[in-house]
Amino acid sequence: MRSITSLAALAALLTFGVHPFAAEPLETALASYHTLPREYRLDGVVEAVNRTTVSAQTQGQVQEIFYDVDDFVEKDALLARLKDTEHRARVNQAEADLKSATARLQQAKDEHERVAGLYRKKNVSDSAMDKATADLASAQAALDAATARLEQAREQLAYTEIxxxxxxxxxxxxxxxxxxxxPGTPIMSGISLDELRVTVDVPQSIIPAIRRSHSDAEQKPLARVYLSGGEMIETSKITVFPYADLGSNTFKVRIDLPTQPGDRLRALFPGMFVKTSFIVGEKSELTVPRKAVVHRSEVTGVYVVGTDGGVHFRQVRLGRALPDAYVVLAGLTADERVALDPIAAGVLLKEQVQTRIDAAGENGHD
Incomplete structure (x- = not known):
C-alpha cells in the first residue's frame, strides 16, 4: 500500500514538471525554426595585401645587408646598402658645376646691367645689347641644368640605400x-601581416546570387571566414573578378579582412587554407542553443524535457554552427523543450531512473 502511495505522489510531481529530488527547476528552451542566411561554403587561401620585391634602382656593389629571411622589418628601415663611392663623386662634381654656373650667371648679370646702362645712353649698338641679353639667358639655362644634374646625382646616391x-x-x-x-635587380622580398585578405574560386552558378546580395547588401555581411576554435569573421567587403578562369570556369572572389583584427587573426598567415562561406539567400532552419548540446565521445545529443517533467537523452545530427546556436538536421522537432544545463539534466535523469528502479522493486516486493 505504501509503494502505491509513493508512485502516485511521484506521478503527480512529474506531471507538473517538478522532480521530487530537484533543488530548483530545470532551465529549458524550445527547439524552434528561425530564418537564417543560406550559406555556400568553399575553401579559400589567405594572402597578404602588401607583398613586394624590393629591387635596386641604381648600379653598385652590394656592400652591406642588414636583414635576412624571417626577420621583422620596420617601415623605412635600411635593408641593404650599395657601394656609393662613384655616386658621391658625381654629387661632388654636380655641386662644383652648380657653383661654376652660379658664378657665370652672376657675371652675366653684371655684364648685362653694364651694357644696358651704356645702351640707354646710346653708347653701345643694338647687337651688343642683344649679345648681353643672350649671354644672360644662356647663363641662367646653364644654372638650371647644373641644378637638375645635382638633384639627379643626389637621387642616385639615395638609391644606394635600399x-x-x-x-x-x-x-x-x-x-x-x-x-x-x-637597376631592376631583386634585393629582398617581404610581406606585411597588417592587412590580409582571402581569395576563393567560386563556381559560376553561385556568382549571380553573390552579385545580387552585393548590390542589395547595405553593409550587411556577405561573406564569412571561419577561424580555428569556432570563431567567425563577417564582412561585406568583397570583390568579384569580372572574368572566369578558362580551365575551371570559376570566378575569383576576394574577401578583405579587417585592417585592425586584434587577437582573432594572429593565427592567420599568408598561404593558409581557411573555410569561407557566402550569403546567397535565406531559409528556415531548426535550431537549439549551443549550451544545450552535449558531445560524448562520438555521440552528440541533447536532454529533452517532456511535458510530464521527464528527462530523456536524445541523439541529434547537427548542421552548421551559429554564434549562439546549432542547426539541427535530425533528431528533434519544433517546440520540443531541451535542457540548457546538461550537467543538471544528467543528474536529474539518473535520479529519475533510480526512482523508477526503486519504485519497481518495492512494487514487486509488495
Missing part, C-alpha cells in the same frame, strides 16, 4: 655581399 616600403617580414633574400646590382 629601404623597406612598409613594416613586414622578409621572405626571400636575392643577393649576397659583393654582388653587382643593376
Amino acid at each position: 629601404r623597406a616600403p612598409y613594416s613586414g617580414i622578409v621572405t626571400h633574400r636575392h643577393v649576397e655581399l659583393g654582388e653587382i646590382a643593376s
Whole structure:
C-alpha cells in the first residue's frame, strides 16, 4: 500500500514538471525554426595585401645587408646598402658645376646691367645689347641644368640605400655581399601581416546570387571566414573578378579582412587554407542553443524535457554552427523543450531512473 502511495505522489510531481529530488527547476528552451542566411561554403587561401620585391634602382656593389629571411622589418628601415663611392663623386662634381654656373650667371648679370646702362645712353649698338641679353639667358639655362644634374646625382646616391616600403617580414633574400646590382635587380622580398585578405574560386552558378546580395547588401555581411576554435569573421567587403578562369570556369572572389583584427587573426598567415562561406539567400532552419548540446565521445545529443517533467537523452545530427546556436538536421522537432544545463539534466535523469528502479522493486516486493 505504501509503494502505491509513493508512485502516485511521484506521478503527480512529474506531471507538473517538478522532480521530487530537484533543488530548483530545470532551465529549458524550445527547439524552434528561425530564418537564417543560406550559406555556400568553399575553401579559400589567405594572402597578404602588401607583398613586394624590393629591387635596386641604381648600379653598385652590394656592400652591406642588414636583414635576412624571417626577420621583422620596420617601415623605412635600411635593408641593404650599395657601394656609393662613384655616386658621391658625381654629387661632388654636380655641386662644383652648380657653383661654376652660379658664378657665370652672376657675371652675366653684371655684364648685362653694364651694357644696358651704356645702351640707354646710346653708347653701345643694338647687337651688343642683344649679345648681353643672350649671354644672360644662356647663363641662367646653364644654372638650371647644373641644378637638375645635382638633384639627379643626389637621387642616385639615395638609391644606394635600399629601404623597406612598409613594416613586414622578409621572405626571400636575392643577393649576397659583393654582388653587382643593376637597376631592376631583386634585393629582398617581404610581406606585411597588417592587412590580409582571402581569395576563393567560386563556381559560376553561385556568382549571380553573390552579385545580387552585393548590390542589395547595405553593409550587411556577405561573406564569412571561419577561424580555428569556432570563431567567425563577417564582412561585406568583397570583390568579384569580372572574368572566369578558362580551365575551371570559376570566378575569383576576394574577401578583405579587417585592417585592425586584434587577437582573432594572429593565427592567420599568408598561404593558409581557411573555410569561407557566402550569403546567397535565406531559409528556415531548426535550431537549439549551443549550451544545450552535449558531445560524448562520438555521440552528440541533447536532454529533452517532456511535458510530464521527464528527462530523456536524445541523439541529434547537427548542421552548421551559429554564434549562439546549432542547426539541427535530425533528431528533434519544433517546440520540443531541451535542457540548457546538461550537467543538471544528467543528474536529474539518473535520479529519475533510480526512482523508477526503486519504485519497481518495492512494487514487486509488495
